[in-house]
Structure formats: structure tokens, C-alpha cells
Amino acid sequence: MVQCEQIGLSYSSAGVTNNTTRANDAARDHDASKVLQDLRFTIPEGAFRWLLGPSGAGKSSLLKLLYLAVRPTCGRLVLMGQDIATIPRHALPLLRRRIGVVFQDFRLLSHLSAFDNVALPLRLAGRPEGPLRADVTELLRWVGLARKMEQRPDELSGGEQQRVAIARAVIARPALLLADEPTGNLDDAQAERLMQLLHELNHLGTTVVVATHNQTLVHRHPAPALILDAGRLQVTA
Template sequence: MRIDTEQGDDALPVVRFEGVSMRYGRGPETLRDISFSLEPGSFHFLTGASGAGKSSLLKLIYLAHRASRGRVELFGRDVSLTHASDLPFLRRRIGVVFQEFRLLEHLSVFDNAALPLRILGRKPATYREDVAELLTWVGLGERMHALPATLSGGEKQRLAIARAVVDRPDVLLADEPTGNVDPAMSLRLLRLFVELNRLGTTVLIATHDEDLVARAARPTLHLEHGRLVDLGGRP
């Protein structure tokens, strides 16, 4: 299935799957014969029932797992042919919001959010105001010095999102990013994703939130029993 966007035909897809299948260990295939591409600057939702394979598909994109067969390309490069030393460079171009948050418990809210910038070698003076503004946007402006252990589930979710988008990645993958927040904050986070997309980031959001999908009115990839279903005219 080819995902159409407004980008020129000469632009390489940032993500391309061709006949991709995946299994864990010796178990049955979790994903089967998946083919699609995401063009630069596109915005899609990934939907499907629990167990359909949404999280597994995201893992293939952010290189947490390898396909059992088929071809996966990131930024025009076949990941199976990419040297191991080059994989961290590809990963750094991808922001990920995990369901389990993966916050560093010994770092403050501010330092967790700023971590991608520190890894890139930027000095705190160059990003302090931007990080503070982002945390205020996601409702954590008054919790910047708190530790993750003192945050609610919804606050941890918002911090994980802030950390994923702080360095404006080329691709943003979000696994149920509004699962622990109320409808008002869900809408606010959607606006953040839309704005990031407007600035050029390709966005793929895995979600059960039908209201979020309806409000965004963006194309949807739908998984059923590990297979990608073309929904035709559905936005």
C-alpha cells in the first residue's frame, strides 16, 4: 500500500516496508507481509485492536527489533545492510514515545526532557528556555524540578512526549501517547504533534483513541491480526 502525500515524487520515503514479517523468537509471526511507505512530512495514525501488532511495527521502525523477512528502509537505507556503527545515527533521527515512558528516575523533569539535547552535545544555556517553554506547554511548567517518582501517570506520559519532541526529530513515533491524559490534554497534545508535523517532522501515532483520530482527520493505517488493511477512502 502506497501512502500518498503532498511531497514531490522524487522525495525518498523516510520509512518503507516491503513484504515485511516479524516474529518473536520461534513464535508465530506477529506481523505478516506488511508493505507501506511514509513520505517526508506526512502524518498518519496506526490503529488496530490490542494484539494486532501496532507496537511491533513501531519497534521495527525504531530498530528495537529486526524483521524476520522482507525489507525495511529508513531514510532510503536498507537497515539489514546498514553497518551496526551507523544504526545509532539513524535512531537519533527518530523520536519515540513509549507506553512504559522509560524516564530516568534520578533526573528531574527538566533534565529528562532535555536529555536528547545533552546527548547531542548542546550546552544548557542554548536550550534552557526552549525546554522550559515546552514543559509549560504540556502542563509541567511547575514540576520542572520534580523527580519522576513524584509524577502521576498522566504527567509521566506528558514528560515522555516532551522528551521525544524536544529536538524536533525527523520522525516521531508515539505508542498510545494520550492513553493516560484527559480529553482536554489529549487535544492539546494533538496540537503539539500537528505543529511538529507542520515544521517538517513525519508523525506516526499508534492509538485506540478514535476521537483523537477523528479530530485530526489524517490518513490511517489499520492492522488486523498482524496484517495491514487498506481502508481506502477513510481519512
């Protein structure tokens, strides 16, 4: 499902450096900041992994690589059998549709209701409106937002926005689900309900990667972990 071989990622004043950028740009190399270094790991299809480490360790940067927001500076990244270095540009949107992402800052569309934010991935995939409405309504009820479906993000609390973001990420049953601090704005009961949802998806075959600082949650739900520190993979526990 996910294979990383000697993955590195650097940022410079011009943005992300990648393996298509000219290597002889000495000034760029001098200014580049290495945020991920020599990552080597495999996540099997249908696995659940915690992504752990202190702030600034590189967790969000690794997730960006996995949802194809950036490409590695060096190394080889394979997602769902596709080598990212060689995949045709026209095939990237199809691959991205198989990846669900819960962003730390939610990234909801402010002009759309909660319902329409969650429905968006299904509409982009061409799902008929009848089944779409039934699926979105059921999921929003499950996350406790049955009475908030028609409200826009600015009319929702932080925790409610987070639940909308979670629902949007899982509505299409992605092959790979990436969650960046998904419980940050949730109380304990909501966090446990979220974990129930993630485990259900995982049992249905979705590969799940969750970045978190919530050690209580990690202890309650034991699973293998990728542990980052200063951009390096310290432990695979």
C-alpha cells in the same frame, strides 16, 4: 521516509528471529510466533499517519521495527533513505537520534528530574547548556509542567509522566516521531493540546506516526491510517 516491502516479524522462545538467523533451525521455526506478516506500505516524508487496530494486532511491534528496537525477520525496511539490512552498525546511533519515540510505559529515568529527562536527548547531541535550558523550559511550560520541572518521575502523576515523555520525544525536533498510545493517561483537554503539538511538528516537516485506540481523537483529526489486524495490514484508509 518509511518504506516497508513484505515485512515480517516473528518471536520465538529465544527472542526475535531475524533474517541473519539460520533458516535451518527447525525447532525455532516451529516455535516462532508471527506477529507481523507481509506488510507493504510507504509513508512519505512529512506525512501524518494513524496506526490503528485492536489490542494484539501488532501496532507496538511495528513501532519497535520503526524505532530499530528489533529488525524484521524478512522483507526490506528503509528508514530515511537507509536500508536497515545494510546500514553499518556504527551508523545506527546517528539514525536513532533522528527518531523520537513516545513509549506506552513512558521509560523515564527514575533518578532524573522531569527537566533532565527532557534535556537528555539534547545533551547527548552536544547542545550548549544555555540554549538547551531555554528550549526545555519553554516546552515543559507548554505542556503544563512549569511547576514540576525539578520533580522526579515517582513524584509525578501518570498524566504528568506521559507529558514528560512526550516532551522528551519532541524536544530535538526529530525527523520521524513515533507515539504509542500517547493520550492514554491524558484528559480530553490535554489530549487536544498534544494533538496541536504533533500537528505543529508535522507542519515543520516531522513525519508523525501515532498508534491509538482513541477513535474520538481519530475522528477529530482526520488523516490517512494504517490499520492492522492479526499482524496483517488490512486497510490503508
